[in-house]
Amino acid sequence: MLVAPARADSTPAPPRTGFERSGGARWTTQPEEQELLARLDRDSRRVAVDRIGSTGQGRPLQLVRIGADTPPDAAQTARGSSVLLLCSQHGDEPSGRDACLSTVRDLAYTQDRATLRFLRHTSVLVVPTANPDGRAADTRGNADGTDINRDHIALRTPEARAVAAVIRDHRPDLVYDLHEYGPTAPYYVKDLLSLWPRNLNTAGPVHHEARTLSERYVRPAAGAAGFSTGIYGIWTDPVTGEPVKQVAGDGQERILRNTAGIKHSVGLLVETRTDPLTEEEQADPARNNRRRVHSQQAALAGMLDFTGERRHRIETATTAARLAGYADRGPVYLGGADNEPAAEEQILRDPPCGYRLTGAQYAEVRDELALHGVRSRPAGDGAVVPLRQPLRALVPLLLDERAAYHLAAGRPVPSC
Structure with missing residues (x-):
């Protein structure tokens, strides 16, 4: 499993997120996020933090670029292997954001040989907070009340426009979108759910890699860490495990995982459960919050393993899909x-x-x-x-x- 926060004695001690310092009692604040990112940009030679836009209320939209020795530029990511993490498109779903911040920190400071070898072959791009105004207000939508994850075709919001420009310029091979969901007992209560692009315009090999990411890496990694998993949008019988009802997860092209597939990236949506189900989590909100973040971190580790092990297959699939458009067939x-x-x-x-x-x-x-x-x-x-x-x-x-x-x-x- 990649991403080990080990460090050499000569490097500064890695900073901790507000979430970590509080033991999960609260989420990392936006000033704490800015302080953390500024320090990583200053301390780590392999990290750069760019401002890629501004929200309706003037908050920065930021992109973190991470490489092995120096931060990769757009030309490097476009022609090589790269992954893009989108965190907290919905402002009231904070666990993915804190998982992203700790992952960025770990990649910035790690001296683990396997992780450094991974970064020599694959660039990591992260938008730590894709909806800063929504995060500040603890709302699903942005400052105008728009659901950003329904705006990846129209591009009316500054947040979706910034994401579109990143995908256009960097051409990530994988777009990984972190969310949370509210459970419906007893049919829809898994710790972590995932879903690939269902849109039929996703090229077959790209679709195959996205399902492989979900079913053979992300869900097994979360399961190995002790979390229950399932497919997003499908209620299942708690006894038989058979599907009962589809309630979400269609092929709408305006949803990021589908937009990513249409644009020839391996897309994946990951959702962790918000509500506590055990007596221990109900009695201790911090325990519930830790479970939410730790399940996201386990899934992220599975994604990084997938990318490291299947890099050539992924690049072959995404490159062929991009070239197929020139044939203008089908x-x-x-x-x-x-x-x-x-x-x-x-x-x-x-x-x-x-x-x-x-x-x-x-x-x-x-x-x-x-x-x-x-x-x-x-x-x-x-x-x-x-x-x-x-x-x-x-x-x-x-x-x-x-x-x-x-x-x-x-x-x-x-x-x-």
Whole structure:
């Protein structure tokens, strides 16, 4: 298992998070987070902390870049192996954030040979708090009340725009999204749940790696640490373990794990249970909080093991998916999921060559297209957005009027 906080005698003592100092009695505050990140940026030669945007209330959105010897730049991460952690998109789900902060600290100070060897081959990117305004208010949404995890297509929020730019510029091979959920006894009470991209536009090999990450690494790692696990969004019979009802986890393209899959990253959503179920946790909230964070940390260790062991398979899958768009072949799906076949009217079996946008339409969506990394070319007073490009399947989801969350109703261009 990777990530050991061992250090050489000549290095400064690793700082502790507010959560750790309190024994889990409280979450790390935002000033404590800023102090921690500033110290890592100063003390560790392998860490850099960048400001990648600002929230509606002016709080910083930050990206931590971690390498073996020096922080990797975008060119290095885009052409090599890299993972991106998104922590606390929902401001009232803090356990993933504290797990991310302690992981960043451990990677910054470790002298463990296996971990350093891992960092020589794989860059780690972390957005420690993806929703600072929501975290400050302890709300699911951001300052405007918007659920950021439903904004990864429209990109109306500054938080989602910052994440889109990171994915565009760094092209992470894996996007790992940390959340929490409220249980429904007795059907939905596992300590930790996970789910891969269900969107049907996720390339087959990328989808396979995402399921492998969930089923063979993240859940087993959490289980080995003593935590119960399951699949997010599926209620199960507590006796037989058979599925009872699907309550979440569809193929919506605007949800980050699905957006990541469409953009050819191995996406995974991980959720830890918020509510105490044992008498001990009910009597001691800090005990419950520690269980929430420790289950996230165990799952993160499984993710790092997955990346280290399957790096070449992952890179092969994501690279092939990005190149496949240039061939411009195959259907595009406007609906459905890997466990729910798309209706015939949701399948573009013979997609157009591209979509033509008027000048007014292009002015309205050009920034969002650029943030996604979708290419366009001038045409009259507007533009044409071709499908023949790496993000081929994303184009109809953004511009076909039949897509559920389209940004503009472009006119299909039948032939190139």
